[in-house]
Structure formats: structure tokens, C-alpha cells
Amino acid sequence: MSQNENLKKVSKGISTKWRENAEYRSKNKWLTYSSKIARRILAAIDANPELNQAKLASLLNVSPQQISKIVKGKENLTLETIYNLSQALSVELISFPNYQWNTTSSIDLAIKSNNTVNFIAVDNMSSLLLINTFSYNVWSGTSAQYALNKFNESYLPV
Amino acid sequence: MKIIGIFVNDDTYEGLHSFVHDTDYSDEAECEFDQLILQWTDDEYVSNYLLANKSFWQTPYFEGVTMDDLIETIRAEAVKLEDLIYGYATDGTNNSDKLQMIFKPLHDREHRLPVHQETKAKASKKGLLRIYAIRLDDNTFIVTGGAIKLTKQMDEHEDTIKELEKIEIVKKYLRANDITYADDLIYYYEPE
Numbered sequence: 152m153s154q155n156e157n158l159k160k161v162s163k164g165i166s167t168k169w170r171e172n173a174e175y176r177s178k179n180k181w182l183t184y185s186s187k188i189a190r191r192i193l194a195a196i197d198a199n200p201e202l203n204q205a206k207l208a209s210l211l212n213v214s215p216q217q218i219s220k221i222v223k224g225k226e227n228l229t230l231e232t233i234y235n236l237s238q239a240l241s242v243e244l245i246s247f248p249n250y251q252w253n254t255t256s257s258i259d260l261a262i263k264s265n266n267t268v269n270f271i272a273v274d275n276m277s278s279l280l281l282i283n284t285f286s287y288n289v290w291s292g293t294s295a296q297y298a299l300n301k302f303n304e305s306y307l308p309v
Numbered sequence: 310m311k312i313i314g315i316f317v318n319d320d321t322y323e324g325l326h327s328f329v330h331d332t333d334y335s336d337e338a339e340c341e342f343d344q345l346i347l348q349w350t351d352d353e354y355v356s357n358y359l360l361a362n363k364s365f366w367q368t369p370y371f372e373g374v375t376m377d378d379l380i381e382t383i384r385a386e387a388v389k390l391e392d393l394i395y396g397y398a399t400d401g402t403n404n405s406d407k408l409q410m411i412f413k414p415l416h417d418r419e420h421r422l423p424v425h426q427e428t429k430a431k432a433s434k435k436g437l438l439r440i441y442a443i444r445l446d447d448n449t450f451i452v453t454g455g456a457i458k459l460t461k462q463m464d465e466h467e468d469t470i471k472e473l474e475k476i477e478i479v480k481k482y483l484r485a486n487d488i489t490y491a492d493d494l495i496y497y498y499e500p501e
Contacts, residue, residue, distance in 0.1 A: 225350075
């Protein structure tokens with residue numbers, strides 16, 4: 152078709168850079184994490200009139216080009232770099248969610264009022280809040296552990 | 310030379326092409342299309358853009374939407390658009406789906422198919438990103454530019470006004486070089 156020939160005549164050929172970049176972006180899903188960190192760095196710089204990218208580079212002893220890459224959200228940051236950035240900016244850039252080892256085991260002491268102890272059972276392994284509450288009348292001097300044992304005796308897993 | 314192929318069938322030359330405007334592209338970009346995707350996936354570029362255009366998104370329409378939400382949305386839309394186009398590029402132009410499934414008429418209520426129809430691609434119905442292109446046939450499009458569209462109408466923001474001007478530049482160039490697929494005018498859009 153002559154029209155196609157006319158298009159072919161003016162075409163520079165094929166862009167190779169986009170396909171390479173697209174493949175890279177498609178394969179490296181961690182870029183979404185890099186983006187989230189970049190935004191927090193940009194916001195921290197924006198919030199501090201004393202700071203800019205050049206000063207941050209100097210504080211971290213890296214090149215301004217390195218900071219420029221980081222704030223574009225395209226760098227595969229090491230934990231060391233993230234830590235150093237956090238220190239320089241006085242901002243937490245990442246956080247760690249709770250998990251089964253830093254939450255109480257099977258039963259939480261929820262409320263203590265007067266002579267009643269209320270418990271809520273939580274299955275931390277499955278992150279399920281088990282629908283079971285229990286009130287146990289305690290008397291002066293009863294230890295929380297004793298009340299807990301009483302609860303365990305009557306507690307039936309859901 | 311003003312046009313570069315993004316992905317093109319060697320024989321028929323159908324596929325996605327992009328215009329190269331007289332502008333400075335970043336080192337990584339060779340054309341409008343490259344530049345758009347690079348910018349939309351660049352947190353610094355997008356955050357600077359949003360900071361400079363606060364009055365366009367701190368409006369009732371965007372109530373409850375944070376700047377972080379917008380950056381995240383723009384990035385996600387760019388990736389979605391790129392994935393969609395990459396799918397066409399890697400699947401070859403033999404795919405029964407045509408590019409006109411992605412690029413839809415720019416103007417609503419267009420009752421006839423004009424030569425050099427102005428089209429847009431977006432990631433979703435209420436998406437913020439636009440890739441603008443001229444249609445040559447159902448599977449041949451030339452990207453003219455694109456925008457983060459924060460207003461309802463294109464004439465409400467200087468950037469989208471500029472995009473309308475870029476579309477005209479490309480149309481003029483196509484006419485001057487006799488790049489017109491008249492045979493295609495007997496066809497019309499298939500239903501979605």
C-alpha cells in the first residue's frame with residue numbers, strides 16, 4: 152500500500168529503548184517499593200527548608216546523581232542505604248508489621264475491672280480473632296495467671 | 310525524520326508509531342511515547358508536577374484523595390497502559406485484537422470516521438493518564454503525546470491545550486507527507 156510506503160519513508164526505524172525499559176519494569180516488581188520509599192524521601196526534603204537533594208547527597212557521602220536516581224523510585228536500594236537515608240532525614244522510610252512472634256500468644260488479657268477479668272481469645276498463628284469472651288470472678292489476691300488458668304479450663308476453641 | 314516505530318509489522322508497517330517532536334527528550338527516551346512512560350513512572354517528576362498543579366487537584370472532585378494516592382494511581386495506570394501495549398507488541402500484530410481497542414476517539418459523539426482521527430488511550434474509565442494518537446487504520450496509530458489529565462476538558466489546562474497543538478502539528482506533518490490511509494475509511498469501530 153502506497154500510504155504504508157510513505158510512512159516507512161519517514162520512519163526512523165524502531166525504538167529499542169522502550170521495549171527494554173518495559174521488560175525491565177515488568178520483571179522488577181520491587182520498583183513499587185522503591186517508589187514508595189522515593190515519595191517519603193521527597194516529602195521529607197520538601198518539609199525541611201534546610202535540606203535539598205545536594206545536601207542529602209553530601210550528608211550520605213554519595214553523588215547527587217545517586218540521590219537523583221533514588222528519588223525517581225528506580226533504584227534497588229540496599230538495607231544499608233535505606234537505614235542511612237532514614238538517619239539523615241530523621242524519618243522512618245520503612246516499617247515492619249506485627250507478626251506472631253511479637254504479639255501475645257493465645258490469650259490476651261483485655262480488660263480488668265473490679266473483680267472481673269475479661270479475656271479475648273486470639274489465634275495469632277491464623278490471625279483470627281476467635282469469637283469467645285470470658286468473665287471470671289476473682290477475689291482479692293488472685294493472680295492473673297490463676298484467672299488465666301481458669302479461663303483456659305473453660306475455653307473451647309471455636 | 311519525525312516518526313519512530315514502537316512496534317511495527319515489517320511487512321504491513323501496521324502497529325504503534327510515535328512522533329518525535331522538536332524537543333529535548335531525556336537520555337532514556339527517543340520519542341513522545343518513551344518520554345511519557347518514563348515520566349509517569351518517575352516519582353520525582355510526578356510529585357513535582359502535582360505540587361505545581363495543586364489548584365487542579367485540591368478540588369471537590371478529588372476530595373479525600375492524597376498526593377500519595379495520586380502518585381500511586383499515576384504509576385499504576387502507567388504500568389497498566391504499558392503492559393497493555395507491551396502485550397500487543399509481544400503478541401505481534403497478528404493478534405485479532407486491533408490497536409483501536411486501546412485507542413478510542415478523542416471526541417465524544419463523533420458520528421463519522423475522519424481521516425487522521427484524533428484518539429486517546431487510558432488505563433480505565435476514570436483514569437488520569439492519556440496517551441494521544443492519530444489513527445491511520447484500525448491497527449496503525451501514531452502517538453502525538455500524552456498528559457496527566459486533572460481537568461474535565463482539555464482546554465482547561467495549559468498542558469492539555471499544548472497536547473491539542475501537538476496533535477495538529479502531527480496531522481499537518483502527515484498531510485504534508487501524504488500519509489493517509491483512505492482505504493480504511495470504509496470501516497468503522499467494532500463494538501467494545
